[in-house]
Amino acid sequence: xxxxxxxxxxxxxxxxxxxxxxxxxxxxxxxxxxxxxxxxxxxxxxxxxxxxxxxxxxxxxxxxxxxxxxxxxxxxxxxxxxxxxxxxxxxxxxxxxxxxxxxxxxxxxxxxxxxxxxxxxxxxxxxxxxxxxxxxxxxxxxxxxxxxxxxxxxxxxxxxxxxxxxxxxxxxxxxxxxxxxxxxxxxxxxxxxxxxxxxxxxxxxxxxxxxxxxxxxxxxxxxxxxxxxxxxxxxxxxxxxxxxxxxxxxxxxxxxxxxxxxxxxxxxxxxxxxxxxxxxxxxxxxxxxxxxxxxxx
Numbered sequence: 206x207x208x209x210x211x212x213x214x215x216x217x218x219x220x221x222x223x224x225x226x227x228x229x230x231x232x233x234x235x236x237x238x239x240x241x242x243x244x245x246x247x248x249x250x251x252x253x254x255x256x257x258x259x260x261x262x263x264x265x266x267x268x269x270x271x272x273x274x275x276x277x278x279x280x281x282x283x284x285x286x287x288x289x290x291x292x293x294x295x296x297x298x299x300x301x302x303x304x305x306x307x308x309x310x311x312x313x314x315x316x317x318x319x320x321x322x323x324x325x326x327x328x329x330x331x332x333x334x335x336x337x338x339x340x341x342x343x344x345x346x347x348x349x350x351x352x353x354x355x356x357x358x359x360x361x362x363x364x365x366x367x368x369x370x371x372x373x374x375x376x377x378x379x380x381x382x383x384x385x386x387x388x389x390x391x392x393x394x395x396x397x398x399x400x401x402x403x404x405x406x407x408x409x410x411x412x413x414x415x416x417x418x419x420x421x422x423x424x425x426x427x428x429x430x431x432x433x434x435x436x437x438x439x440x441x442x443x444x445x446x447x448x449x450x451x452x453x454x455x456x457x458x459x460x461x462x463x464x465x466x467x468x469x470x471x472x473x474x475x476x477x478x479x480x481x482x483x484x485x486x487x488x489x490x491x492x493x494x495x496x497x498x499x500x501x502x
Contacts, residue, residue: 210380211377212261212375212378213263213294213375215293215371216265216267217229218267218295218297219298220270220307221246223298229251232368233264237266238398249499250268251266251388252389254386256380260375261380277489277500280500293320296322296323297322298327299324301328322350324352325356352370396423398418400438400460404418407459415442416449420434421436430475432476432477434468438482438483439498440484441485446482446483
């Protein structure tokens, strides 16, 4: 190991839909974080590990920060803010627009940071080059000591520059994780997230936000060539249950097919996926439900 090896945690912070999960997946080279066009797809802090010759970068994907409404949103914002306290470097990921009053929720936390801050202007592939310079200047005015890096998480543009800025700010340290480990989350958790992602893609309006997924069985012992997964999809109302199941069970079957195929790619094994839909009335406002579903300590 190089004498000047560096290792540390990098919190990816920003508003919903800034592209944090897409950035994590692109940097790590594997799909760990689920993505969708809907805001607040990410609900949990997720670690992704990037190994370099001279550094190990531990990225923390976090829920999007906005003014919280309700116990679930409050717990998501708290999870994102908590990541700031354990980060050695913070990357504030923004869309290609000037700062707005909606950023005021996050700015006090960024201003109080002890860790170095890097600002990443994402989605530059959607922007003409001339307007980019005023945007860089606007964010530089907010945080004069912080580098501003234009990038596209989707296309991969600007990522070497971002990684370079991060590495030079990490502390000298041996790696925390073995080279082959990409995350600290369990396969059980990742499969539950895959199911939730497919539901996000197939349902509209309020339904995705009323959905939680719990894997009740993850059994690799019955057959050496197959993982048996039984998962429960929780909704808040009987009417939502009918929508998730779909006419003749069609929507649930499609979600199950897509989730099973992606789970098989993740686990490198055949998967038997058994999905159930249950009503847990107003689980997003129920402290016990939030604890049991992993959203509160």
